[in-house]
Amino acid sequence: MWTEMAKPLALTLGEPAGIGPDITLAAWLQRKRHDIPPFYVVGDAGSVARRAAVLGLDVAIAEIRPQDAVSAFADALPVVPTGLKATAAPGRPDGSSAASAVASIEQAVADVSEGRAAAIVTNPIAKSVLYQAGFHYPGHTEFLAELAKRDGVVPQPVMMLWCPSLAVVPVTIHVSLRDAIAQLSTELIVSTARIVVQDLRSRFGIAQPRLALAGLNPHAGEDGSLGREDRAIVAPAVEILRGEGVDARGPLPADTMFHAAARHTYDCAICMYHDQALIPIKTIAFDEGVNVTLGLPFVRTSPDHGTAFDIAGSGRANPSSLIAALKLAARMASAQTT
Template identity: 40%
Template structure:
C-alpha cells in the first residue's frame, strides 16, 4: 500500500494526484494522506463520479472501483486558502501530511511514500525552517547520511550538494561528502534498482574537470581521492569527468548513474531529457520515498493543465522499490 501526501493544496498537487490515480486505474493500492475536504474542493473537476472515503487508518481503506481512500487529517480551513497563492495554512498542513506518512511507513502500515510538491515559502511562513522534503524526512527518520537521486528512463543522477548557493559549493564539497554520495548511489542502484554491478561516473566540479589543476584543484585534491577510496571498496566508479560530456556518456549507456557536484549541474541535463517524467528518490532513508520532479506550479494551479506523468512515474517507482 502506497501513501501519497497531498503536498501544498494551493498548488498542482491535488490535481496531479487525482489525475495520476485515474490514469493508473487501480494498478496499485493507494491511500491519499491529506485533508479530505480540501482534496474534494480542489479536485472537483476530475472526481467524475468517484467517491471519497474518509478514513483514519490505512487498515480501513477499501480498494474498490470508484473509491478514493483519503486518510483525513481534517487540518485545513478552506476559507484561509487561495488556489495559486502562497498560504501559510497550506504549508503547515503539508508538513503534517509528511509527518503522518513517515509515521505510517515506519510502523509498516504503508510500504512507501510518494510526496506531492510543497512550497518552501509557505512552510517557512508557517514557522518551519526546513529547506525542503529531503531534510525533513531525514530528521523524522533520524537519518544522517542521505542524498537526492533523480531517476528517468534515460538518465539517473545523484547530487553531492543540494540546495546551496553556487558560490558556496566549492567550499562545501569534501572528500568524505563525495565518498558518501558514491556509496549511497552504489547501494541504491544495487538494492533499489536491481543492478548487480552498477557503473558510476563522477562529474568534476570545474570546467574540463579542472584539467590537471589549470582551472581549480578541487577535482584532483578532493573528488579524485573519494573515487579512489570507493574503487578500493569495490565500487565500479570512474572519474572525475568533464561535466559537459559525462552526462552524454551516461545517456548512451556507458554509465548507470552520474554523481553531480551541485544541483543545477545534475538537474539541467535530467530535465532537458525527462522534464515531465523524472522522479526524485531520497536514498539513505529507512523508508521508501519518491516524488515527482516538479514544484507546486502556482501559476497553473486550478487551470487543469498540470501534467501528471511525473507523479505516475513516482508512484510506479515507489511500488517497484517496495517489492
C-alpha cells in the same frame, strides 16, 4: 501488475493550494491506463473533493484506514484523514496550508515506519509558506530525514533524479555555486556515493552499480590547468571508492557524460553541484523525471516539480511526473532488501 500489492503507497497532500490535488486526482483517474499502484492520500478529504469540483471531475472519494486502501482503490480515491482541515483555494495558500502539509508528511512517515504503507510519495510543498509558519528545515528532504531519526542519529539524505535512461545525484544541492565549491570535499563525495551504491543494490536491484563521477571544472580540470579541485578532491574520492570495490570512474568531463552512448556505461552519474546534475535529466525527461531520496530507512519519491500556483485548479497540470513517482516507489519497495 500491482493488483496483488499487500500495502498501499502513502501520498502526501503537499501544499493544498498548489497542483498536488490536481495531479493526484488525474493520477487516480488514469490508474488503469497507466497501471498505477494503489495509493491513498494523507490529508483532508474535503479539500480534495472541492478541487475535484473546481476541475469538473466526477471522482468518488472515500475516507478510509490505510489497511483498507488497496481494496478501496479500484472504485474510489482513498483518503486517510489527518484531522486537520485544508481550506486553501487554488493558487492561494492560507492559514491552513502549512499545518496541513506538515501533518500529512508526519502521518505518512508514521504509516510507512509502522508498516501500514509500503513507501511514501510526496506532493510538492511551498517552502516559503512553511517558512512563514515557523518551519525551520531547509526543505522537504531534511524534514523527512529528521523524522527518520533513530537513537538520536539523523541519516544523511541523498537526492537522486531518476528517469528510465538516466540517474543523477548532486553532491551539493541547494546552495550557490560559490558555496558548492566551498562545501565540496572528498569525504562528502565518498559518503554520498556509498549511499547511492547501497540503495542501487537494495532498492533498484543492481548487484554491481557503476558510478561515473563528474569533474568540477571544465574538462575535469585539464590536469590541473583549469583548477586543482578535480585532482585534489574528486580523484581521491574515486580512489577510495575503488579501493572499497565500487565500480567508480572519474573525474570525467561533464560535457561528454550525458549523450546516449555515454549513459549506457554507468548506472548513476555523481555530479558536483546542482545544475550539473539537473540540467541533463530535465533536458531528457522534463515531464517524467522523479525525485528520489536515498539514505532513508523507507522509500520516498516525489514528482520533480513545484507547486505551480499559477495553474492550480485550471486543469492544465501534467500528472506524468507524479505517475512516474508512484510507479517507481512501488518498484523500489517491491525490490527492497536488507
